[in-house]
Amino acid sequence: MSTKNLYSAMVKYYTKNGASTLDSCGVSSAGKGVILTISGQADSPELINLWYLRAPGESATGYIYLKDIVDIRTCALNDGAVQNAVRLTGKRGELHILLVKTPVLARDLAEKLNAIGKEYLEANRELAEKLQLPEPEDVRMEVPTVEPALSAADRKKKALHGLGIVMQGIGYLMLIGLIGTLLNSGSHTDWTGVEFGILALAGLIIGGTVLTKKN
Numbered sequence: 001m002s003t004k005n006l007y008s009a010m011v012k013y014y015t016k017n018g019a020s021t022l023d024s025c026g027v028s029s030a031g032k033g034v035i036l037t038i039s040g041q042a043d044s045p046e047l048i049n050l051w052y053l054r055a056p057g058e059s060a061t062g063y064i065y066l067k068d069i070v071d072i073r074t075c076a077l078n079d080g081a082v083q084n085a086v087r088l089t090g091k092r093g094e095l096h097i098l099l100v101k102t103p104v105l106a107r108d109l110a111e112k113l114n115a116i117g118k119e120y121l122e123a124n125r126e127l128a129e130k131l132q133l134p135e136p137e138d139v140r141m142e143v144p145t146v147e148p149a150l151s152a153a154d155r156k157k158k159a160l161h162g163l164g165i166v167m168q169g170i171g172y173l174m175l176i177g178l179i180g181t182l183l184n185s186g187s188h189t190d191w192t193g194v195e196f197g198i199l200a201l202a203g204l205i206i207g208g209t210v211l212t213k214k215n
Contacts, residue, residue, distance in 0.1 A: 007112045008039040009105065011086075012098040013052075038097070045116045064088075064095075066117035070124040070131065074103070074110045086110045091127065164211025171204030 013034045037051040048064040071089040076082060077098065084106040088095045099106045114121065121128075178197065 004042045006040040006042055006045055006116060007109060008037070009109050010100055011036050011038055012100055014096055014098070015094065035100075036097070040112075040116060046120070048113075064090075066113070067120045067123070068092075069117060069120065070128040072110055072113045072117065072121065074106050086113075088113075089128070089131065091124070160211050164208040167204045167208030167211065169208075171201045171208060174201035174204070 013036050034052055039049050039051075040047065041049065046066050048066065050062045050064065052060055052062075054060040068090050069088050070091060071087075073087055075085050075087045075096075077085045077096065082098065084099045084101065084103045086097045086099065086106050086109055088097060097109075099109065174197065178194075178201065
């Protein structure tokens with residue numbers, strides 16, 4: 001038998017609106033906030049397998065048949081405070097599965113369950129209409145913004161701009177050093193080649209200014 005999972009998720013579970021106890025796994029409607037691991041096996045997709053801790057050190061397993069579910073959708077809970085819930089509506093009441101991570105995982109799980117249980121949900125469509133289920137609630141998706149990668153031309157401009165700033169900085173430092181030397185120089189200071197130094201610092205400052213303004 002295949003043990004490959006079609007889906008798997010860590011969730012919190014609680015019932016609402018008078019839903020009856022899930023006899024198949026012993027979790028009661030009074031046990032709100034129970035941590036579950038749910039999964040579906042490739043060789044038995046009609047079952048939602050459940051694993052949870054009944055008590056410290058005591059685990060339990062159970063299952064839910066997709067044929068007993070009339071509706072699967074994402075929803076918000078607590079007046080929108082919780083956005084990452086998947087609501088399973090069964091023939092005997094509602095079972096809310098609250099994902100502990102993100103709304104994106106809730107949406108993905110709901111889509112997988114809907115795809116796998118499509119034939120059962122269609123068979124139960126008449127019953128779902130009689131239950132007058134509320135309209136699906138918007139589930140906010142927090143999508144991180146990613147800055148677009150810089151093109152080669154943009155990277156070149158950025159590099160040249162940085163080079164211009166460095167050139168200006170070196171040129172101004174040389175100018176400050178030259179001025180300081182002039183102010184503190186004695187009569188025996190050798191100024192041979194100072195013209196080349198002045199040309200160099202002037203070239204650095206002018207060249208750096210051109211690069212920063214151009215880019």
